[in-house]
Amino acid sequence: xxxxxxxxxxxxxxxxxxxxxxxxxGRVGNLGDIQEKKNVSDLVTKxxxxxxxxxxxxxxxxxxDHWILSEEDNGTxxxxxxxxxxxxxxxxxxxxxxxxxxxxHEVPHFAVSIGIVRDQEPIIGVVYNPLTEELFHARxxxxxxxxxxxxxxxxxxxxxxxxxxxxxxxEEWGPNSHLLKQMDKLAGNCRNLRMNGxxxxxxxxxxxxxxxxxxxxxxxxxxxxxxxxxxxxxxGQVTDHHGxxxxxxxxxxxxxxxxxxxxxxxxxxx
Ligand code: 2AM
Ligand code: CA
Numbered sequence: 001x002x003x004x005x006x007x008x009x010x011x012x013x014x015x016x017x018x019x020x021x022x023x024x025x026g027r028v029g030n031l032g033d034i035q036e037k038k039n040v041s042d043l044v045t046k047x048x049x050x051x052x053x054x055x056x057x058x059x060x061x062x063x064x065d066h067w068i069l070s071e072e073d074n075g076t077x078x079x080x081x082x083x084x085x086x087x088x089x090x091x092x093x094x095x096x097x098x099x100x101x102x103x104x105h106e107v108p109h110f111a112v113s114i115g116i117v118r119d120q121e122p123i124i125g126v127v128y129n130p131l132t133e134e135l136f137h138a139r140x141x142x143x144x145x146x147x148x149x150x151x152x153x154x155x156x157x158x159x160x161x162x163x164x165x166x167x168x169x170x171e172e173w174g175p176n177s178h179l180l181k182q183m184d185k186l187a188g189n190c191r192n193l194r195m196n197g198x199x200x201x202x203x204x205x206x207x208x209x210x211x212x213x214x215x216x217x218x219x220x221x222x223x224x225x226x227x228x229x230x231x232x233x234x235x236g237q238v239t240d241h242h243g244x245x246x247x248x249x250x251x252x253x254x255x256x257x258x259x260x261x262x263x264x265x266x267x268x269x270x
Pocket of ligand 2: 071095096097098099100
């Protein structure tokens with residue numbers, strides 16, 4: 001696929017994200033049924049489903065030969081199995097609402113996340129927060145942008161001056177968890193910690209320097225496919241907890257501005 005066609009794909013992803021965002025914005029405070037997926041911390045609403053159907057139908061209408069991997073349609077496959085099943089070629093990895101718990105509680109920090117991958121490698125990422133109307137996008141080799149303006153990861157050089165964020169996977173939310181131990185180890189060693197509740201947006205916040213770093217376990221490709229490209233194109237770094245370049249099936253993710261990355265990895269090593 002040539003660059004002109006990638007630009008068309010990007011414009012489509014932006015258009016679909018805005019359409020889904022309009023739908024979601026109109027349903028804040030009018031959620032319909034809230035269903036528990038695995039437990040009271042792992043939720044899905046009617047609006048997640050409506051947003052997903054809108055995105056799927058738009059993609060299928062315009063790109064019937066591309067595959068789609070989406071959160072609410074994935075069944076019980078793990079990330080590795082889901083990606084293997086989809087295989088190579090061009091595919092769309094979508095989260096119809098990333099940050100569903102925030103959406104339910106009307107915390108204005110949730111997004112539509114759309115990543116386009118070729119042979120499992122992200123080439124386009126779009127993340128749209130419909131309440132703040134911030135739209136982040138990246139194209140591989142062409143940089144990262146917020147509302148059309150180029151963005152770069154933060155300039156901090158030491159963990160001590162870094163603002164970091166993390167998130168609990170639904171299964172991990174409880175006492176003595178790995179994440180709580182990591183936070184305990186970091187406490188006092190970085191500027192402060194945040195838990196914002198939407199991984200795709202946290203990645204974009206690393207990309208534009210609001211956050212210096214972000215880490216999370218148990219994420220899925222639909223949480224990360226767009227944001228990871230946006231961080232990398234903004235000059236940041238994304239690895240797993242061991243420092244290997246992050247791949248979409250990995251269970252752990254550590255993103256940073258790059259400068260602090262090795263100190264950050266040691267800081268969360270238990
Ligand atoms: P979600 O809102 O789409 O479920 C919160 O820390 C972040 O982690 C959110 O981006 C949330 O995505 C994601 N997340 C938490 N638990 C998850 C799970 N069990 N599966 C997938 N994503 C999860
Ligand atoms: Ca979701």
